[in-house]
Amino acid sequence: MSNDAVFEANWLEEQLKEIFGATEVSNLNRLSGGANRETWSFEAITKEKQRSLIMQIDRDGMDRLNGTCERESRILKIAKLNGVPVPTVIASGFSENVGSRSFSITEKMQGETIARKILRDPQWQKARENLIHDMAKALAAIHKIDKNHFEGIELSDIRDPVSSLESIYEALDDPHPTFDYAFRWLRANQPEISKSTFVHGDFRLGNLLIGTSGLNAVLDWEIAQFGDPIQDLGWMCVRAWRFGSGEQVAGVGTYDELIESYSQESGREITKTTLLWWEIFGTLRWGVICLQMGGDFRKGRTNSLEIAAIGRRVAENEYDLLQSIGEITG
Amino acid sequence: MNNVDMSDWGLPSRTNYPYDAPSAIELIQAVEECITDEIVPGSDGSTKWKLRIAANALKIAVREIEGRAFHQDGLQAILTDLGAVDMPDLSEKIKAGDYDERFEMLQEKLLAIVAMKLEVANPRHFK
Numbered sequence: 467m468s469n470d471a472v473f474e475a476n477w478l479e480e481q482l483k484e485i486f487g488a489t490e491v492s493n494l495n496r497l498s499g500g501a502n503r504e505t506w507s508f509e510a511i512t513k514e515k516q517r518s519l520i521m522q523i524d525r526d527g528m529d530r531l532n533g534t535c536e537r538e539s540r541i542l543k544i545a546k547l548n549g550v551p552v553p554t555v556i557a558s559g560f561s562e563n564v565g566s567r568s569f570s571i572t573e574k575m576q577g578e579t580i581a582r583k584i585l586r587d588p589q590w591q592k593a594r595e596n597l598i599h600d601m602a603k604a605l606a607a608i609h610k611i612d613k614n615h616f617e618g619i620e621l622s623d624i625r626d627p628v629s630s631l632e633s634i635y636e637a638l639d640d641p642h643p644t645f646d647y648a649f650r651w652l653r654a655n656q657p658e659i660s661k662s663t664f665v666h667g668d669f670r671l672g673n674l675l676i677g678t679s680g681l682n683a684v685l686d687w688e689i690a691q692f693g694d695p696i697q698d699l700g701w702m703c704v705r706a707w708r709f710g711s712g713e714q715v716a717g718v719g720t721y722d723e724l725i726e727s728y729s730q731e732s733g734r735e736i737t738k739t740t741l742l743w744w745e746i747f748g749t750l751r752w753g754v755i756c757l758q759m760g761g762d763f764r765k766g767r768t769n770s771l772e773i774a775a776i777g778r779r780v781a782e783n784e785y786d787l788l789q790s791i792g793e794i795t796g
Numbered sequence: 797m798n799n800v801d802m803s804d805w806g807l808p809s810r811t812n813y814p815y816d817a818p819s820a821i822e823l824i825q826a827v828e829e830c831i832t833d834e835i836v837p838g839s840d841g842s843t844k845w846k847l848r849i850a851a852n853a854l855k856i857a858v859r860e861i862e863g864r865a866f867h868q869d870g871l872q873a874i875l876t877d878l879g880a881v882d883m884p885d886l887s888e889k890i891k892a893g894d895y896d897e898r899f900e901m902l903q904e905k906l907l908a909i910v911a912m913k914l915e916v917a918n919p920r921h922f923k
Contacts, residue, residue: 496842641887644906650890775849778856781913782921788907789923795899 477563478508478521481571485557486512502688503535507574518574519556524567525768534688536560536568540619541687548611550604551683553675577682581671581709585717593680598719600681601674601702602727608684609663609695609732616664623662624693627747628652635754638761644784648750651791657740663695670707671716696736699728700744705786706752706779746790753783821861828854859916867912874905 475491482489494508506521522535539558546552558570584590624630632649635642666687673686701707702716703724711717715724721738729735760777762768812819818826831851839847871883878895880886889895895902914921 641884643883643886643890644910646887646890647902647906650893650896771846771849771853775853775856778853778917781910781917784906784910785914785921788903788910792903792907795903 473564481557482510486510488512520572520574521569523564523569534568535570537619538687539570541690544615548607550607551681553683575675575683577675577677579672579675584671584676585709585711589678590676593676593678594718596680598715598723599727601716602724603731604681604684605669605698606728606731608666611664613664613692622691624691627693628656631751631754638757640757644787645750645753648787652747655743657743660694660696662692665691665693665695665698667691669698670702671709696740696744699724700741701748703745704748704752742794746787749783749786749790753780756780756783821858824854824858856917863916870912871909874908878905
């Protein structure tokens, strides 16, 4: 057993036995990335077949997040039935064998999630060209899912996004004047909120599995909820999610391309003003999340260095907020 | 009796009395360079990734120690300009709408504060 796994290979084999029959687990490897959960890849070998699978477990001490792996797997199944590209769920649940946390086992799909590779390496050139269209199409499919399908899954319905975000910021009780300035600007310039739909909540490179010709799967549904669908579009325009690229949308395209593609796929008309408002909202949201995650380290809920370092990314978001608001008002 | 030339044996003056050298900053820098130049090249996967985060965290720590006094003076001057006592007070005043008529001036002052933070946290982020 490698990589200090919190679970036993035997336990994993027992889980898979119920589904595939006698199964041998090999090549168990912990993957990097993912601040809120642990991710493992492994091979499940039966007499007939070898399957590449992914196992995810909630990270210890992050109980604040209601987006557990078990809950996410229920969302994945619904998304799959509604034409959203996602991995197939093999099993999920809670177990004492993973520290009484929840887990999910899904198929391992081909592709790359590391944004900097996708944005720079020549092998992803074609994917980059198709990405705006693929992302717009996937988002349109996500936003079209009938809300009734989610009955029994606890999903918040955010009617007043600014107040919701502000209540998190206020609860943290760590004043950041630039955030207060941004909240004030967002309130003064708020566009009409669109009819609430199912939204992914964290749709961006890093959470998307990219193949050589485009989007293969949408991952990381832990903060999916109901709300204004345009927030998913604005979120991927946030500068942090351009990963150093100069392109406005997810580091691969322009606002106009996204607006055109999404309008075509969804039948929903959106304006650039609205998209930019949601980008600024997204920047503030990421800033508050950075503050909150840094706080998880400061309060001893995690000793992860990665999460500690995220606390220092607050300043990047403050800078981006002042730049973006300055450009719009200037 | 002693023919060795000792003329360049003199050590740099210490900056951190009563302690000895290397100073805190020099120690942190030495660890950062050791990680970056010696350990990172021989590592891969999640270990390499964690080491890079560690080295970057140490660089932030060095920039903070070097910049803190200067930045704290700078912050105080900006707060005085804005008529605020400290950052929590500035937050309260913004929320109360005290600068609504001078939003551009506020934006400029906030950018000056944030620039000091970013110089320490991630100077490559400026555009």
